[in-house]
Amino acid sequence: MAFAAPVAVHAQDSGSDRNERSTRADRSARSSDRSDRRSSRQAQAETAPRYPNATREAPGISASQRLAKQLNTLSEANNEQDAAKGLPIADEILANERANEYDKSIAALLAGQLLLNDDNTRAIAYLQQAIDLGGLDNDNHFQAMLIIAQLQAQEQNYDAALVTLDRYLAESGSTDPKDQALKGNMLYRLERYPEAIAVLKPLVESGGEVDPQWTQLLMGAYAESGNTAEATRMAEQVAQATPDDKRSQINLAVSYLQTDQNDKAIEVFERLRSSGQLTEESEYRNLYALYLNSDNKEREAIAVINDGLEKNVLQADYRTMSALGQAYYFSDQIAPAIDAWQKAAPLAENGETYLNLARVLHQEGRSAEAKEAARQAIAKGLKSNTDAERIISSR
Incomplete structure (x- = not known):
């Protein structure tokens, strides 16, 4: 968030020796004409208006001499980010009947800057006051408007943010792709996907430098719109x-x-895993879930889970060990399935995993272990105790 830097206010010189200045200027001109021309071109570039297509005519108002000291002190406080010092001065200027539109507008602008990200509600109020007073040059006027839109979006007030941004785009004539991308983002947040696509597609397909986030937003808009x-x-x-x-x-x-x-x-995830780029727990979970939901891919799921555990990307928590037990069981590897479920069952929220463990142990003829697992299942809580009690009472 940036504004054109307000210029410190100084009293104008009341008089000067024109002849002396002319003599010095002549000597300087003869020795540095080329340098001056280069400097002139550079200065013009540096001072070129940010919004040459603006529909608003800049007011051309300058600061009042009587308030020069207060405005400079306020500017210093802004540079130092000293809100305690600057805000009272800004409020004094805003309440001063002798202050002109520029004095009040720049005071409100600087007050808004002092509050950015500390109290955005008050910052927006000051910035809006700076705009409404109408005394700013176009650069600061429209930058204040853009900052308001950004702050409103930051507070997830997307409807208001879009209204502000649309006004900014219409009045400033901005052609900055970043401003259009911001509009596309807001439309996406408002779930107005076709409109977001209409804004973002030309940016992504422009052939110029494209921010990856714009591409992500456009892909998301296509996906959310059903395309x-x-x-x-x-x-x-x-x-x-x-x-x-x-x-x-x-x-x-x-x-x-x-x-x-x-x-x-799966192919994409496996390429990333083989190159060591699969480093997040969610990525491993997605991959082994894909295998578990595919036909006859349990052994592949086992390999992924064990790889994640060995690399400490996956934790041996209930979710992981339960999935590992499932993969082993449905690939006819009963012993390791039991081992995995024995680790998962104590971590479960209820007794259902203990009950499944008891059933498998009972099928394998491990009666004593099955009965103990059934008791643990009842202790942890089941929807129905019937199967657990049957295992406990079996001989």
């Missing part, structure tokens, strides 16, 4: 262009999941 095929096409394009970028590969896997292309999602 998962286009979202997947974009994800494939990005992933192909950036094969070493983990984020783009994960996004591709997610796109495949959303379009029920589980085999392709």
Whole structure:
């Protein structure tokens, strides 16, 4: 968040020796004409208006001489981020009947800056006051408007943020892609996906420098609007262009999941795992869940879970050990299935896992262990104790 820097206010010089200045200027001109021209071009570039297409005519008002000292003190407080010092001065200027529109506008602007991210509600109020007073140059006027939109979005007040941003875009004539991307983001947050696509698509397809977040938003908008095929096409394009970028590969896997292309999602996850890029617990869980939901892929799920445990990416918690037990059991590896469920059962919220363990132990002829597991199941709580009691009473 940035504003054009307010210029410190100084009293104008009441008089000067024109002849002396002219003599000095002549000598300087003869020795540095080329440098002056370069400096002039540079100064023009540096002072070029940020909003050349603005519909608003800048008021051209300058600070009052009578308030120069207060405004400079306020500017110093702003530079030092000293709200305790600056806010009372700003309020004094705003209440001063002799202050002109610029004095009050710049005071409100600086007060808003002092409160940014500390008290955004008050910051917005001051910034809005600076805009309404109408005394600022266009750069500061429209930057204040943009900051209000950003703060409203930060507070998740997207409806108000979009109203403010639309006004900013219409009156400033801004052609900055970042401003359009901000609008696309707000439309996405408001679940106005077709409108978000209409704003974001030209940015992503412009051929210029594209922020990866814009692409993510556009893919998300396509997916949320039901156009998962286009979202997947974009994800494939990005992933192909950036094969070493983990984020783009994960996004591709997610796109495949959303379009029920589980085999392709598995391929992406496995490429990342083989290259050591699968480093998050959620990524391992997604991969082993994909295997468990596929036909005859239990052994692959076991390999993924054990790999995650060995690398300490997965923790030996209930969720992991329960899934491991399931994978072992349905691949006819009963002994390791029992071992996994024995670790999972004490961590479960109820006794259902103990009951499943008791059933398997009973089937394997391990009667004493089965009965103990059944007792633990009842102690932890079951929907029905019938099966557990039957195992306990069996001979």
